[in-house]
Amino acid sequence: MGVNRDLKKATEAYWAGKVPQDDLVAEGKRLRLEHWKIQKDAGIDIIPSNDFAFYDHVLDHIQLFGVVPERYTKNNLTPLDQYFAMGRGLQRPATDSTPAVDVPALEMVKWFDSNYHYVKPTLQDNQTFKLASNPKPVADFLEAKEAGIITRPVLLGPVSFLHLGKADRGHSIEPISALDKLLPLYQDLLKQLKEAGAETVQIDEPILVFDLPKRVKDAFKPAYEKLGSLGSSAPKIVLATYFGDIVHNIDVLDYLKGVYAIHVDLVRNPEQFETVAAALGPQQVLSAGVVDGRNIWKTNFKRAIEIVEGAVQKLGKDRVIVASSSSLLHTPHTLASEKKLDPEIADWFSFACEKAKELAIIAKAVTEGPASVRDALEANAKSMQARASSSRTNDQAVKERQSKVTPELHERKSPFPIRISEQQKRLNLPLFPTTTIGSFPQTKDIRVHRNKFTKGEITAEEYEKFIEKEIEMVVKVQEELDLDVFVHGEPERNDMVQYFGERLNGYAFTTHGWVQSYGSRCVRPPIVVGDISRPAPMTVKESKYAASISPKPMKGMLTGPITCLRWSFPRDDVHQSVQAQQLALALRDEVVDLEKAGIYVIQVDEPALREGLPLRSGKERTDYLKWAVDSFRLATAGVEDGTQIHSHFCYSEFQDFFYAIAALDADVLSIENSKSDAKLLKVFVDEAYPRHIGPGVYDIHSPRVPSEQEIRDRIAEMLQYLKPDQLWIDPDCGLKTRQWKETKAALTNMVNAAKFFRTQYSK
Numbered sequence: 062m063g064v065n066r067d068l069k070k071a072t073e074a075y076w077a078g079k080v081p082q083d084d085l086v087a088e089g090k091r092l093r094l095e096h097w098k099i100q101k102d103a104g105i106d107i108i109p110s111n112d113f114a115f116y117d118h119v120l121d122h123i124q125l126f127g128v129v130p131e132r133y134t135k136n137n138l139t140p141l142d143q144y145f146a147m148g149r150g151l152q153r154p155a156t157d158s159t160p161a162v163d164v165p166a167l168e169m170v171k172w173f174d175s176n177y178h179y180v181k182p183t184l185q186d187n188q189t190f191k192l193a194s195n196p197k198p199v200a201d202f203l204e205a206k207e208a209g210i211i212t213r214p215v216l217l218g219p220v221s222f223l224h225l226g227k228a229d230r231g232h233s234i235e236p237i238s239a240l241d242k243l244l245p246l247y248q249d250l251l252k253q254l255k256e257a258g259a260e261t262v263q264i265d266e267p268i269l270v271f272d273l274p275k276r277v278k279d280a281f282k283p284a285y286e287k288l289g290s291l292g293s294s295a296p297k298i299v300l301a302t303y304f305g306d307i308v309h310n311i312d313v314l315d316y317l318k319g320v321y322a323i324h325v326d327l328v329r330n331p332e333q334f335e336t337v338a339a340a341l342g343p344q345q346v347l348s349a350g351v352v353d354g355r356n357i358w359k360t361n362f363k364r365a366i367e368i369v370e371g372a373v374q375k376l377g378k379d380r381v382i383v384a385s386s387s388s389l390l391h392t393p394h395t396l397a398s399e400k401k402l403d404p405e406i407a408d409w410f411s412f413a414c415e416k417a418k419e420l421a422i423i424a425k426a427v428t429e430g431p432a433s434v435r436d437a438l439e440a441n442a443k444s445m446q447a448r449a450s451s452s453r454t455n456d457q458a459v460k461e462r463q464s465k466v467t468p469e470l471h472e473r474k475s476p477f478p479i480r481i482s483e484q485q486k487r488l489n490l491p492l493f494p495t496t497t498i499g500s501f502p503q504t505k506d507i508r509v510h511r512n513k514f515t516k517g518e519i520t521a522e523e524y525e526k527f528i529e530k531e532i533e534m535v536v537k538v539q540e541e542l543d544l545d546v547f548v549h550g551e552p553e554r555n556d557m558v559q560y561f562g563e564r565l566n567g568y569a570f571t572t573h574g575w576v577q578s579y580g581s582r583c584v585r586p587p588i589v590v591g592d593i594s595r596p597a598p599m600t601v602k603e604s605k606y607a608a609s610i611s612p613k614p615m616k617g618m619l620t621g622p623i624t625c626l627r628w629s630f631p632r633d634d635v636h637q638s639v640q641a642q643q644l645a646l647a648l649r650d651e652v653v654d655l656e657k658a659g660i661y662v663i664q665v666d667e668p669a670l671r672e673g674l675p676l677r678s679g680k681e682r683t684d685y686l687k688w689a690v691d692s693f694r695l696a697t698a699g700v701e702d703g704t705q706i707h708s709h710f711c712y713s714e715f716q717d718f719f720y721a722i723a724a725l726d727a728d729v730l731s732i733e734n735s736k737s738d739a740k741l742l743k744v745f746v747d748e749a750y751p752r753h754i755g756p757g758v759y760d761i762h763s764p765r766v767p768s769e770q771e772i773r774d775r776i777a778e779m780l781q782y783l784k785p786d787q788l789w790i791d792p793d794c795g796l797k798t799r800q801w802k803e804t805k806a807a808l809t810n811m812v813n814a815a816k817f818f819r820t821q822y823s824k
């Protein structure tokens with residue numbers, strides 16, 4: 062994104078029609094060059110290229126190989142506009158010279174177990190492929206070369222590209238079946254890269270950390286036989302995996318003998334070293350990922366150097382590369398921007414720029430001996446020691462409360478049938494109740510006011526008054542829309558996780574620690590540095606105020622313990638289950654305080670519950686589900702039967718995950734669903750799910766307004782699977798990223814669609 066989220070700003074300015082496409086393209090070029098230089102100056106020997114994307118690197122490959130459904134090609138858009146149309150949808154009225162365009166975005170889902178989202182390759186039956194002319198990996202390589210930097214281009218590998226994709230709506234192709242047709246394009250691309258001067262290329266096959274169906278695993282054989290067969294007419298291949306171990310797929314290495322090097326994540330799974338090293342061919346190189354690409358803790362040099370030295374002993378100096386565990390996309394730009402961090406704590410951190418320097422130091426320590434970097438090693442050992450012994454990480458009161466947690470604390474007072482009838486008496490909701498997921502548009506005006514308040518340019522009272530006015534407006538809009546369960550709109554929150562991080566003990570937070578989440582959207586994950594507790598209520602004031610100005614039920618809005626943990630940078634010195642339980646206890650107090658304040662509908666969002674699921678099935682997964690579900694129940698079970706607990710998930714692939722969602726025992730679930738097939742809802746029928754559900758009826762990631770008919774069709778589909786008295790009507794997720802105009806239009810259509818069915822069913 063750049064040190065000041067430069068790419069976000071340039072992209073959004075382009076989307077808003079404020080700057081021409083050329084400006085955005087030039088800004089991309091400037092950023093690529095800046096980032097190559099940062100790495101060069103840090104002492105990095107092998108610098109990647111083609112890791113820059115205007116929206117998402119998987120979407121880059123979708124366009125690179127021509128996997129573009131016709132609905133995006135038929136409008137005569139420029140390649141960049143076509144690319145953004147796939148990423149975020151496009152809706153624009155006809156002009157004199159151009160016809161109207163109305164296409165939804167391609168599906169966007171979580172990248173492995175991270176909070177980054179990628180655009181899913183969407184294949185059609187009889188899919189054909191076509192390599193883009195002037196392919197971006199080649200263009201970017203040449204651009205760096207011109208600047209005097211020979212880079213290693215990064216490509217997503219063919220097997221991962223296909224396996225991470227899906228069949229388009231109305232199609233049934235199994236993506237991996239298209240491999241034979243895709244491979245010649247990779248061959249062509251590799252040849253072009255070689256001609257441009259690339260000696261090596263990094264090909265990512267991160268799906269090797271998954272449990273793979275046999276067909277997909279077998280696909281590595283033809284794929285890498287073909288790519289490895291090009292000899293000197295292609296660059297040498299570094300095959301990269303990350304976010305897990307590949308021990309369970311180690312036999313795939315047999316198919317990779319034509320590959321020059323294998324990269325593995327030795328931060329997440331250092332123990333895979335032995336197996337991987339033993340499976341390498343006699344010449345093959347190991348790229349050892351020893352600096353964490355997913356967290357912000359300073360690398361423990363002693364440990365990292367031990368790992369690299371172990372590799373050198375086993376394989377020889379020429380066969381080891383020192384690398385970050387994964388791309389540094391998942392860490393903030395630089396610690397140097399953090400002027401407000403307590404220096405004691407800042408000394409524990411390392412962001413992307415610092416990590417690049419760490420890599421150079423580790424490599425130097427091994428190649429030239431520790432004396433060559435003595436000062437750096439000593440300073441690092443001191444930081445490690447200081448953090449381990451700091452009093453800020455320990456809170457006796459928190460530990461004591463955790464030791465007193467009993468199984469009963471995880472149980473609601475009565476079973477669901479009793480609860481729902483109590484709740485219905487109090488809430489008196491119609492059939493097909495309508496609600497929203499919490500946030501309403503975070504306008505420029507809100508952000509600017511908050512920014513002024515943070516900088517001390519307006520007082521706390523002025524800011525509070527401003528927030529009250531926003532809440533009033535949001536309540537009024539909901540009255541006009543005639544929604545059934547209201548929300549206060551979350552105007553006071555910068556982000557649903559950062560906001561809580563800033564109000565809890567045990568957290569540190571940054572001023573510029575932005576990380577891309579999707580497209581131009583970024584987050585500033587707060588950092589768990591010590592034991593967590595709640596010094597004071599966090600949301601009661603705003604919810605209570607909202608409830609006081611409307612007779613409609615007001616839904617309190619909290620972020621659940623797992624989501625708070627997953628979207629923060631967690632501690633690496635205590636198990637995540639311990640951190641989740643601390644968060645749960647803090648949230649439990651908040652839930653009870655909301656109820657005391659007269660808020661009888663409380664939503665505890667857990668959109669990251671699924672993303673936290675360990676990537677492979679087995680014991681780790683079962684354990685996770687137990688403590689994750691427990692933490693939600695601990696957070697929510699403190700209320701009376703008549704208080705309705707909602708939860709929200711913006712993750713659609715819940716079939717493999719159903720029992721965990723059911724085990725939460727939430728009274729009402731709202732789940733992202735609009736881009737998935739309603740058939741997926743069948744799992745709720747098959748498992749006789751007894752409680753209430755609101756599968757999202759429209760996509761909120763796109764500015765596109767769904768028509769009432771479209772929403773009616775969605776609801777009709779849902780009613781094939783869900784009982785009428787079980788179904789809530791809501792959007793896929795919160796509306797904070799949308800503009801007011803489209804929000805009102807979409808919600809009007811949604812409420813009208815709900816009313817249509819209400820009339821139908823009351824006849």
Ligand SMILES: Nc1nc2c(c(=O)[nH]1)N[C@@H](CNc1ccc(C(=O)N[C@@H](CCC(=O)N[C@@H](CCC(=O)N[C@@H](CCC(=O)O)C(=O)O)C(=O)O)C(=O)O)cc1)CN2
Nearest residue numbers: 176508509511512555556557558578581582583584628798
């Ligand atoms: N943490 C997290 N992860 C999540 C989600 C989420 O909501 N939160 N949602 C899902 C989708 N991901 C998302 C990620 C980010 C955003 C998002 O809206 N991000 C905003 C930033 C939100 C924020 O932190 N806002 C701050 C800072 C805003 C800002 O940029 N202020 C300016 C000054 C004001 C101005 O001139 O605009 C500045 O600091 O320079 C605030 O409102 O206070 C953005 O990129 O634009 C939405 C969804 C999954 N993962």
Ligand code: MET
Nearest residue numbers: 498499500666668795796
């Ligand atoms: C990413 S889930 C978002 C839930 C939150 N309550 C919102 O509406 O923004």
Ligand SMILES: [Zn+2]
Nearest residue numbers: 668711794795
């Ligand atoms: Zn959501």
